């Protein structure tokens with residue numbers, strides 16, 4: 305007769321000094337199998353268990369495998385991967401040595417597929433076959449994304465069911481958004497497998513809090529298409545709070561202000577000491593850094609139209625170049641008070657080539673985007689109201705997302721919350737780090753599940 309012993313050698317939820325959970329199974333005197341151990345914690349892993357076979361009483365009854373699970377921030381603009389290493393969430397470097405990967409997929413004229421930085425770099429010469437900001441289309445119907453469809457350089461069409469399809473003339477194919485996102489996930493996971501020196505097949509993936517069921521299902525589908533098992537979909541602000549509160553001993557009330565490339569999320573949470581409770585969420589699924597870029601693009605294009613009577617917005621290649629230049633200028637304006645925009649040979653007429661040489665001041669940029677900045681106010685106020693809190697109840701304000709580097713955004717947060725935002729977490733990495741922390745909770749739950757199964761085995 306086989307008996308199993310299970311010893312839990314230590315368990316601390318995130319928030320404890322070192323999240324550590326271990327189980328040891330040992331086959332009893334009659335068991336043919338040598339004892340097998342599983343430790344989860346220093347080496348966090350997913351746990352798979354097979355129920356005992358008919359021959360369980362006489363021999364090997366339990367198969368335990370363990371493998372690393374990663375946390376993935378599948379962003380509109382950039383994605384990041386993190387894993388638990390030595391009990392701490394750690395960002396995984398991609399094949400190019402970068403800590404974030406552009407969420408961009410492209411097909412070249414010869415049908416070659418490019419993903420990440422390499423795809424982003426060639427966007428200007430291959431705008432119709434370069435897919436970026438795809439997260440804006442995932443799980444959406446064509447009728448919901450008219451505005452977004454106009455802002456991208458590739459064709460967005462609908463299929464017979466009204467679903468969004470992304471047209472790729474280079475290979476004569478139309479992709480669902482989740483198929484393109486799957487390519488991003490595949491690269492992230494392949495790179496992570498190399499970095500961690502371990503095959504990765506499971507992940508926790510983050511989505512904006514405002515994603516509806518259809519968007520969440522489509523994100524999960526993207527994982528499946530990529531050959532990944534998505535153990536859990538979690539909200540980005542929750543992930544951010546998990547990373548922030550990971551080593552906190554005391555409870556704090558925090559506001560997570562996440563302004564990324566395509567979405568804006570605000571959440572108020574109670575964090576610390578292993579407790580992470582979302583008190584309220586609010587946001588705007590149609591507001592992000594892309595919109596700030598668009599304001600600069602429109603400003604450049606309208607000035608050009610005034611001077612040259614040519615609409616650059618109708619020229620896909622020119623639009624792509626304008627968008628890249630606009631983003632670069634916007635990022636420069638986070639540290640400088642003015643940015644130069646130089647776009648030689650932006651188009652040509654019978655008179656010869658035309659160029660753009662412009663200077664954008666931070667003040668002008670803020671003027672162009674003033675209504676976008678204004679739109680950040682309501683979700684913050686709503687989140688506080690829904691949490692039934694006043695400003696004085698907030699301990700910290702955490703900035704998440706690359707667009708929170710915009711000085712006017714930081715200024716607004718300061719004004720709205722009457723607090724200096726916390727800058728101890730990297731706004732580009734905190735979501736993926738939190739997704740990796742979430743794995744601990746999954747494992748802990750898994751642990752309880754295992755305990756139950758083992759009790760059943762003992763009774764068997």
Ligand SMILES: Nc1ncnc2c1ncn2[C@@H]1O[C@H](COP(=O)(O)OP(=O)(O)OP(=O)(O)O)[C@@H](O)[C@H]1O
Nearest residue numbers: 379380381382564565566567593635638705706707
């Ligand atoms: N220094 C900077 N100043 C201003 N904006 C910046 C800066 N760095 C990055 N950004 C902007 O941040 C945005 C990308 O942020 P991030 O990578 O956090 O978004 P994401 O996670 O991909 O998007 P989302 O969370 O909406 O899905 C881009 O619009 C980028 O231009």
Ligand SMILES: [Mg+2]
Nearest residue numbers: 379564705735
């Ligand atoms: Mg993000």
